[in-house]
Amino acid sequence: MSFSRRQILERYRTVIRIFSRYGFGYLVAQLGLSRFGGHLPTAGPIPGRGERLRAALQELGPAFVKLGQMLSIRSDLLPPDIIASLARLQDQVDPVPFPVIRQVVEEELGGPIEERFQSITPEPLAAASLGQVHAATLVTGEEVVLKIQRPGVSSQVELDLHLLQSLAEIAQRRTRWGRRLQLPTVAREFAHMLRQELDYIREGENAERFRSNFAGDPLVYFPAVYWEQSTARLLTLERVGGLRVTDREALKAAGISPHDVAQRLAGALFQMAMRDGFFHADPHPGNLFVGPVGRMIFVDMGMVGELTPWMRKSVVDYVLGVVSGDTDRVVEAILQMGMLPRGANRTALRREVERLQRKYGEIPLKEIEVGTALRELMDLARRFEIGFPAGYAVLLKAMTTLEGVARQIDPEATLVGLVTPYAEEVMVARLDPKRLVRELGREAVETGRQIVRIPRQVSRLLTLLEEGELRLPLDHTGLESSLQKLSAIANRLALAILLASLIIGTALVSSRSENSILQRYQIADGGFLLIGAVGLWLVWSILSARGS
16 A cells, blocks of 8 residues: 655654654654654643653554554563553544444445345444444344444554654664664564454454364354455454353352353463464453353454464473573573573573562462563563564463453452463473474484584585685674773883983983084983983873873
């Protein structure tokens, strides 16, 4: 999707003026974009930079609201006060009038709604910045829900994504914090996530994948997709009834144990993340229902997270290290998860890990808040500038949300206690002899490949050496000051030799018999005066250097 120069400049001006009005003019100045913003008054006495940022993003619309929500899970990038404010961003807006919604549905399905639906409820069940949800009944009688994208939102989001990528690249070029936060990478990750959320076909595929992963589990359910009534802007899903997951009294009245519900919810998310590497990233109460016999029902699969096998292994290694008190294993797992910047102090990192382990080692297991512990880990990563892939941050957000929901369902529940049985299964599975043999086999194959490459690599190295093309990068930190000192010493030594030469030369001239007495003493006096001046300067410079 392309935009005119005028559209881009107008949106630039709008964004920069709003940020300036909320007290972020200094950031605009750092980016060299003050010329776009003008001079506007501030937006009133809004206390705290986090609250001002939240208000600015809310005013800027859907893409910026989603950006704030994404950043609210990146405690490895932003400080706690801003994270806390961004976590309160509300993705709720006034609904689009039903005649407009009707037109969108008919455009997507290519005909009148009466051909596909007996009825569509005019009042939405929910309305958000990207779309809204309506209850409906198919002509064949099935009860469904329609997720319908708001008109024009896709083009507006694409324009803002273009703008955000441009701002991220400017920040990286002009500021240290832009380079430290790797903002262009963050902007690309955000754009990928938001485009996926705008693609309702992708959300339908997510639902199908979850249904397949839990096909054999009668206590975890995901609604079916009606593909004939679905497009990239319209998603039709099975309408599933159930109790709100946090309604404890209704659960008890239905004969369902709140503790069992909390256990089932935590187990389902743990299995998604650690067994399948594909998990629901937004398990808040509005997306969770409880069906008959306590069956967990998940809805809204637009936001998901993925973990590669290597990422899952790193998470398990981290947990094992914490549980066993093995600091080296925890540090190694952190380094596996992220990338420690060059020159980072590993000793200091190890000390911080030991401090966290002592802290949590003194807390009873049932009182440990996993969300808080993980946030501390991400804060540690931010302070040491460790870059984590986005998948870990999405998992952190999901687990933190889950922990809060579990506490609402069962106040005595802790995420540690809820997932311990499933974690033990994963740990036991990792010690399974067959698995270990497979892993050893893979390692042996990889080692063999590396050994085979060695002769070729050595040959290439020798060729470069013969051709004089081998270059070794040297870290010469602090070498400049040493060279300056060495140069000063050499200069003084040369001056001392010159001074000695002058003394000898002057003495020889003054002793020559063929010169007249007048000439002899004039040259001697001038020479000795010069010698004295240079000698005094040399002594003064040596004493000054010692004092410094």
